[in-house]
Amino acid sequence: xxxxxxxxxxxxxxxxxxxxxxxxxxxxxxxxxxxxxxxxxxxxxxxxxxxxxxxxxxxxxxxxxxxxxxxxxxxxxxxxxxxxxxxxxxxxxxxxxxxxxxxxxxxxxxxxxxxxxxxxxxxxxxxxxxxxxxxxxxxxxxxxxxxxxxxxxxxxxxxxxxxxxxxxxxxxxxxxxxxxxxxxxxxxxxxxxxxxxxxxxxxxxxxxxxxxxxxxxxxxxxxxxxxxxxxxxxxxxxxxxxx
Amino acid sequence: xxxxxxxxxxxxxxxxxxxxxxxxxxxxxxxxxxxxxxxxxxxxxxxxxxxxxxxxxxxxxxxxxxxxxxxxxxxxxxxxxxxxxxxxxxxxxxxxxxxxxxxxxxxxxxxxxxxxxxxxxxxxxxxxxxxxxxxxxxxxxxxxxxxxxxxxxxxxxxxxxxxxxxxxxxxxxxxxxxxxxxxxxxxxxxxxxxxxxxxxxxxxxxxxxxxxxxxxxxxxxxxxxxxxxxxxxxxxxxxxxxx
DNA sequence: GAGTGGTCTAGACCACACG
DNA sequence: GTGTGGTCTAGACCACTCC
Numbered sequence: 012x013x014x015x016x017x018x019x020x021x022x023x024x025x026x027x028x029x030x031x032x033x034x035x036x037x038x039x040x041x042x043x044x045x046x047x048x049x050x051x052x053x054x055x056x057x058x059x060x061x062x063x064x065x066x067x068x069x070x071x072x073x074x075x076x077x078x079x080x081x082x083x084x085x086x087x088x089x090x091x092x093x094x095x096x097x098x099x100x101x102x103x104x105x106x107x108x109x110x111x112x113x114x115x116x117x118x119x120x121x122x123x124x125x126x127x128x129x130x131x132x133x134x135x136x137x138x139x140x141x142x143x144x145x146x147x148x149x150x151x152x153x154x155x156x157x158x159x160x161x162x163x164x165x166x167x168x169x170x171x172x173x174x175x176x177x178x179x180x181x182x183x184x185x186x187x188x189x190x191x192x193x194x195x196x197x198x199x200x201x202x203x204x205x206x207x208x209x210x211x212x213x214x215x216x217x218x219x220x221x222x223x224x225x226x227x228x229x230x231x232x233x234x235x236x237x238x239x240x241x242x243x244x245x246x247x248x249x250x251x252x253x254x
Numbered sequence: 255x256x257x258x259x260x261x262x263x264x265x266x267x268x269x270x271x272x273x274x275x276x277x278x279x280x281x282x283x284x285x286x287x288x289x290x291x292x293x294x295x296x297x298x299x300x301x302x303x304x305x306x307x308x309x310x311x312x313x314x315x316x317x318x319x320x321x322x323x324x325x326x327x328x329x330x331x332x333x334x335x336x337x338x339x340x341x342x343x344x345x346x347x348x349x350x351x352x353x354x355x356x357x358x359x360x361x362x363x364x365x366x367x368x369x370x371x372x373x374x375x376x377x378x379x380x381x382x383x384x385x386x387x388x389x390x391x392x393x394x395x396x397x398x399x400x401x402x403x404x405x406x407x408x409x410x411x412x413x414x415x416x417x418x419x420x421x422x423x424x425x426x427x428x429x430x431x432x433x434x435x436x437x438x439x440x441x442x443x444x445x446x447x448x449x450x451x452x453x454x455x456x457x458x459x460x461x462x463x464x465x466x467x468x469x470x471x472x473x474x475x476x477x478x479x480x481x482x483x484x485x486x487x488x489x490x491x492x493x494x495x496x497x
Numbered sequence: 498g499a500g501t502g503g504t505c506t507a508g509a510c511c512a513c514a515c516g
Numbered sequence: 517g518t519g520t521g522g523t524c525t526a527g528a529c530c531a532c533t534c535c
Contacts, residue, residue, distance in 0.1 A: 014522075064307075073501050187485075257505090300504085
């Protein structure tokens with residue numbers, strides 16, 4: 012049983028997606044939602060705040076909460092969604108081929124930057140394809156400390172669901188960097204690049220809820236298949252924040 | 255006079271940045287912060303939530319709020335920060351050359367997608383350079399409805415500070431899409447690309463606080479100079495959200 | 498003035514971590 | 517058990533929008 016405000020947020024999200032609330036129109040006012048859901052106003056406000064963060068609504072003081080549209084996240088890297096979860100959402104026919112799976116260590120620059128001593132890791136190399144077109148090469152380093160063993164079968168499916176559901180690991184946040192770089196010949200061949208030697212590289216450092224570092228990933232995307240969509244709210248000045 | 259919780263968030267942020275609170279250590283507990291700042295616990299929690307969103311701390315139930323580090327946003331597209339604001343933050347010597355400034359209209363695909371009729375806009379083309387190296391070509395379409403006139407002088411400086419401080423426009427959020435595409439010959443020349451014809455294209459739709467569409471921007475970056483860094487929290491399943 | 502969202506309070510109960 | 521963060525309440529006052 013999750014928190015009330017999350018249930019309310021999920022319910023409102025569903026109603027927006029189903030069209031019960033039309034983009035451009037206003038949601039019921041906070042006092043009205045308070046009555047509808049039989050909760051206090053602060054709880055309603057927490058729920059609406061979730062919709063704000065998701066870019067689904069915009070609140071206007073003195074007027075109300077307006078339903079936004081166009082907020083389509085077709086490749087939401089910003090939410091740590093993995094390839095397999097995307098696959099299900101986007102209804103595309105994707106395949107994953109495991110190219111390598113063996114014991115290894117974190118790259119030195121990473122373990123140095125993070126000040127880690129226990130760098131034993133499992134290395135996984137995977138080629139993801141959509142409709143028989145190679146899209147991205149994922150290279151993962153997963154710390155043995157948290158995942159001692161990994162099978163090829165798991166690697167062919169979703170690592171994240173295995174980590175979370177089978178191992179009970181609580182994945183929580185990540186820092187990601189996107190750059191464009193020349194690819195190695197190996198990757199050029201694997202992605203079947205012909206016109207260019209450039210790939211989009213997304214490097215991720217993933218952490219657990221207890222802030223321990225857990226996984227390093229380098230994803231090399233075909234540049235013509237890469238798309239990243241983001242919703243951003245403007246920071247205010249002088250130490251201000253998003254609201 | 256901004257809200258208490260924002261002042262507290264700004265104060266805590268300052269103390270983290272100054273090193274009063276060390277990465278890896280815990281902040282004072284919420285009851286302690288309540289006493290320190292003489293506010294209620296919910297107000298403290300709103301402040302801490304801002305630090306969470308900014309990736310500065312991580313809260314662990316039953317333990318406390320731990321100070322994170324490593325979260326360095328060297329090119330935070332995800333916060334709508336503009337080139338000029340970045341310039342000041344990053345201490346780099348940057349120049350802006352205005353290549354074009356004339357009346358125009360929004361591209362048809364944009365006005366159709368957004369269902370706009372009043373598409374009169376000012377077109378601005380600008381070349382941004384750092385240390386005499388061309389980095390990015392910005393092409394802006396700014397609706398005349400909100401900004402009837404624009405001078406070359408304003409375009410050479412920060413459009414955003416002009417919009418916000420001179421015109422009092424409240425810029426609030428944007429959707430952004432990042433792709434990699436072949437560039438036109440014109441842009442290839444302007445960015446002095448030699449090894450490749452690919453550029454990183456960041457398209458932005460910017461909106462005001464009242465949800466009215468305001469500006470369309472196409473930024474074409476030299477691929478070797480492009481970097482995007484992001485901090486992301488994991489979405490929970492079944493309609494769940496970030497927290 | 499009536500209705501809206503923005504902020505804040507003082508208290509309560511719960512779940513989790515640790516000794 | 518004690519301390520921590522997570523949630524929720526019922527009320528209050530303010531600023532803004534619109535009539």
